[in-house]
Every structure is written in C-alpha cells, then in structure tokens.
Amino acid sequence: MKGISITDAELEVMKILWDATEGLTTGEVKNRLDRSWERTTVLTLLTRLCEKGAVSAEKTGRSFLYKSLVKKEEYGLSKTQGILNSIYNGSVKSMVAALYSGGDLTKEDLRELRAFLEKGSE
Structure with missing residues (x-):
C-alpha cells in the first residue's frame, strides 16, 4: 500500500468499489456515485487508479469490470x-x-x- 497516493475524487470511486461484492463497469460506478460526473470523468478516475495499482480492470465482452486491489x-x-x-x-x-x-x-x-x-x- 505504501507509495499509492489517492486523490479525494479517486477515493470516492474506491469507496464504491470497496462496497461492491463483485467487479463493476464504468456505468455501474457512475450510477452509484453521489455526484453528477460524466462517464468520461469516472473512466479517467478508474484508469488512473489502475495505473497506480489500486484497481484492476478485466475485459468482459465490450466493457471492463473494475475491482479494488487495495483493501x-x-x-x-x-x-x-x-x-x-x-x-x-x-x-x-x-x-x-x-x-x-x-x-x-x-x-x-x-x-x-x-x-x-x-x-x-x-
């Protein structure tokens, strides 16, 4: 966990993933957020979290399922x-x-x- 810096916006996304029992799509994360962020904003945050090693992305069909890698x-x-x-x-x-x-x-x-x-x- 050391070395991973998560912004406040990324933390909001992480909270959604922590509460989920399975992987979520970008749209599912967007729908569960208490913000009116655009889908592209949510996707950007998920991408950054993947790059930081905090989240995994698994391709399923035409979309990705995102899961937290950090407890x-x-x-x-x-x-x-x-x-x-x-x-x-x-x-x-x-x-x-x-x-x-x-x-x-x-x-x-x-x-x-x-x-x-x-x-x-x-």
Whole structure:
C-alpha cells in the first residue's frame, strides 16, 4: 500500500468499489456515485487508479469490470499512520488527545476505546 497516493475524487470511486461484492463497469460506478460526473470523468478516475495499482480492470465482452486491489482497511491504516507520523510525530496519545479536545469523540467512542485498550493490554 505504501507509495499509492489517492486523490479525494479517486477515493470516492474506491469507496464504491470497496462496497461492491463483485467487479463493476464504468456505468455501474457512475450510477452509484453521489455526484453528477460524466462517464468520461469516472473512466479517467478508474484508469488512473489502475495505473497506480489500486484497481484492476478485466475485459468482459465490450466493457471492463473494475475491482479494488487495495483493501479499505489497508488504505485506512496507511493514511492514519501517515497522519500520525507527519502531524503527531508518531504519538498516538497526542493524536487521540487532539480528537478528544476537538470534541470529535463521543462518550460511546471513549467507552469503546477504553475497552479496546484494555483488551489489547491483556
């Protein structure tokens, strides 16, 4: 996963592919997006993702089926580690403190985080 840089627009396409149980055509991706992008725009994004190694394209008849080659969890971990290292100098405590002080963590989030940390320390 290291080395793959995905733009915000490409990420929207990746989210569609991650939610799919099988390969999708350009038209199917376009129809599932919450944007009114032209088919050519979606095709351009899919092509770029293929070139980056994030997506595969399999020719079936007259069209291509696109599938994610990168797992959502793998991408999320890579992005999170990047933020952790570049902004918080690798300090998980500082990152969680920033989320907490920003009001982004609910009481339920804190309960789940405590349970996760306690389970991890066993």
